[in-house]
Amino acid sequence: MIDAPRRRTQEERREETRARLLRATVEALRDQGLTRLTTPDIARRAGVSRGALTYHFASREDLLVDSIAWLLDQATGGLRKLCDAYPAPTMPIEALVDYLWDMMASGLFQVTMEFLPEARHNAPFRERLLPVVREFHAALDASWTRLSAVAGIPQEEAQVSLNATMCLIRGMIAQNVLRNDPAYYEAMLGWWKRQLRGWLGQDAGAAAPLPPPILPAFVHAEPPRKRLVRDRARRQAGGG
Amino acid sequence: MIDAPRRRTQEERREETRARLLRATVEALRDQGLTRLTTPDIARRAGVSRGALTYHFASREDLLVDSIAWLLDQATGGLRKLCDAYPAPTMPIEALVDYLWDMMASGLFQVTMEFLPEARHNAPFRERLLPVVREFHAALDASWTRLSAVAGIPQEEAQVSLNATMCLIRGMIAQNVLRNDPAYYEAMLGWWKRQLRGWLGQDAGAAAPLPPPILPAFVHAEPPRKRLVRDRARRQAGGG
DNA sequence: AAAAACAAACACGCAAGTCTGTTCTTACCC
């Protein structure tokens, strides 16, 4: 027999629906991209009606902003947890770089690449994003400071080299879209780790256990084609 | 009196119109972004009719691909010219980094950020872009090799460090969208130049004359609002 | 009973692709 849907408080209903929508939006953003991000799609993914969506979020843009904030919050939390995992001993720099890479490459920067262009051309949207992103950058800086403290490294040096690490990772992920060449990136990241260890004056360390990623793994699916490809969709007779 | 429009050959007409459309597309892409890139807009910018556009390019996507190829060709040419400018003496690494930064930040990577998400989610589009981008990457690698030769540096080392430079620059430009902080990037780039000079075993060099940028300077205008911002467009009574 | 939460139908705008008609070049012919 099927349980009748348990009675929930209004707040429970509200928060669950909103949470489903936020997560669905981020996943759709990563898997389909911003241009293919439609409110009917999001509602379907979240398992709610479009009416529920429009009830909780007045516009698609509102939903977007809140979803991005949610994602960055998750990332901040993971980062904090990582730092907590290395209180007294020195954090192996390789583990840090690997963690940052996984965090960015598995979802965070994929999603960022989706909304950055919109932020560039849509001032109100950008303004709403700025405080959210500022908070994330502050969390990064705080992490670098904590790490430099436990490792006994000049804070200035840690800031610039670890922020540069983030930029390097961003650039690598961006390039990866049109240059899928794992060896290239592995070599570059390995080289970078060696440089970092030199700057920060560390010896080699063991690999570290990392907190789990925020989103489930992404498989490149490409479901129904939209818009931009209509002319390419003509099927050729024959051929398998 | 007004000159009657000079008689042009079909090829001249064709090439001029196509060139206007390619350039207009790239500029629109940079100034308005891919989501706001409409064929009526492009035609207007190019000073041709929409009919002319659709005559020369069967689809918006065709026009996009050709425009990107054109842009990357321009960049490749500039890079080659830069290398030619430093045949015998050692290229000052600062000049190289500055050139790459200007090239990427003034248009190339701005535009790239626009179409990367589309390439990620649109396989046919991506496949058409791959050979174009491969050629660009090959031109980069060739430049690194040439530079390493004149500078007497191990080629391997030059490849990885200069490709890393490109990735670093990409990441910085991406971050710049939501962290407009010139001092931050200047410091990072300066730090990076010092590191590079160390690896490549150079002394300080004078600033170099750089080839001109591909596109005219961009001023953030944000003309008519589209789509995503409709709800934000409500004007408040009063206020200046 | 009232309000919050949800559901679904409606209307508008817009851009891409298609199509039909017009102007400009070229090639051919006498």
Place this chain on the structure above:
DNA sequence: GGGTAAGAACAGACTTGCGTGTTTGTTTTT
């Protein structure tokens, strides 16, 4: 070499599809 037919190049109207925001109606909780 001038006139003309054919085709390239251009111009603009039309059609369709789709996604957003809106609105009106229903269920659930208070």
